[in-house]
Amino acid sequence: MMQSPLPVAAAVAANHCEMLRARRSSPAELVPDLGRAGERLASSLGEQLAEFFGEEEPTIRCSGAETTTSATYARLTAPLAAHSLLGLGATKHRVLISIDARIVLAELDRTFGGTGDIDDDDLPAALPKSAELLARKIEQKLVDAFTAAVGGDCALRNVGGNSRYSLLSPFPEGEDLAVLTLEVDRGDRTPWTIRFETDVEGLPVLLSQGGKGARGVARQPASPLDKPFADVPLPVEAQLVDMNIPLSRLAALAPGMVIPVAVARSVPLRIGDAVIARGTVGEMDDRIALQITQTLVSGKEQQ
Numbered sequence: 001m002m003q004s005p006l007p008v009a010a011a012v013a014a015n016h017c018e019m020l021r022a023r024r025s026s027p028a029e030l031v032p033d034l035g036r037a038g039e040r041l042a043s044s045l046g047e048q049l050a051e052f053f054g055e056e057e058p059t060i061r062c063s064g065a066e067t068t069t070s071a072t073y074a075r076l077t078a079p080l081a082a083h084s085l086l087g088l089g090a091t092k093h094r095v096l097i098s099i100d101a102r103i104v105l106a107e108l109d110r111t112f113g114g115t116g117d118i119d120d121d122d123l124p125a126a127l128p129k130s131a132e133l134l135a136r137k138i139e140q141k142l143v144d145a146f147t148a149a150v151g152g153d154c155a156l157r158n159v160g161g162n163s164r165y166s167l168l169s170p171f172p173e174g175e176d177l178a179v180l181t182l183e184v185d186r187g188d189r190t191p192w193t194i195r196f197e198t199d200v201e202g203l204p205v206l207l208s209q210g211g212k213g214a215r216g217v218a219r220q221p222a223s224p225l226d227k228p229f230a231d232v233p234l235p236v237e238a239q240l241v242d243m244n245i246p247l248s249r250l251a252a253l254a255p256g257m258v259i260p261v262a263v264a265r266s267v268p269l270r271i272g273d274a275v276i277a278r279g280t281v282g283e284m285d286d287r288i289a290l291q292i293t294q295t296l297v298s299g300k301e302q303q
Helices: 027-052 070-076 101-111 129-149 200-211 247-251
Strands: 059-069 081-088 094-100 156-162 176-185 192-199 267-271 274-284 287-297 300-302
Touching: 027 059, 027 129, 027 176, 027 200, 059 070, 070 176, 081 101, 081 129, 081 200, 094 101, 094 129, 094 200, 101 129, 101 192, 129 156, 176 200, 192 200, 267 287
Parallel strands: none
Antiparallel strands: 059 176, 081 094, 081 156, 094 192, 176 192, 267 274, 274 287, 287 300
16 A cells, blocks of 8 residues: 655745845945945045135045055055044944145145145155144045945044054054045146045945944944034023012112122033033133033032
8 A cells, every 4th residue: 555645734935025135245245335435425525625725626536446455555555644543433443544645735835835746755754733733624524525425324433643554553464455545636736645444344334234234233322522413502501699589679679779699609500400510600811700610420410
């Protein structure tokens, strides 16, 4: 007698949504996305940098993004550059912005009546203080524009800088890097370079996988020192006098009357109904001033 095979339940076809079925890109596959972000950056950066070039808008071209190693990048970068090392959120990843020092030195030279022609033979051993200050202003413009170009979802914070790449050592030797290169063209000299460099493994965080944020990545908490929060105006009141006056006396008020008041030893500083600090009244530059003696932090008085 032949045995019939045991019945087997038909398999239920999986029906996943496209978001679950889509394969997450590997970090190296995101290098072209960095290049496309560079194109967006180049199209908007000229107008933002015009204030540093005598209101003349430079032409910015994106040379694309490529992969390299830290040792190779050290040979690529200019002999003297304004390097700014940025932390990427709360992660261990870093972004390095490198500005050809000739950009900064040329603009300083023009400011003081020079031609702005800076050759490699004219480069100093290190950027002077005035050039460093100008470089920091340019770098802030670059950080804001770069953040917008990659989607505005990454939190970049400054963690250091140096005019010599070898002294900065931003990445371990031999680490795979993604480099985005921009050319700044003034039309009358060899184009200068601005480079953005990050470790390849940090690209998913930097590009935020299409603005959704990298899964499992801790995000930097918002700080009141960062824009746009830092520019929000808040009305602050110092309550110098707190007194009670009978209604009969208020009804009898007339010009010339004197009401004695006593300023409290500890004057509260308020935002709305919340006391944020206390202080003592004094004088500074012929104006009444409040010297803070206590601040309210996390619900506790700090002296």
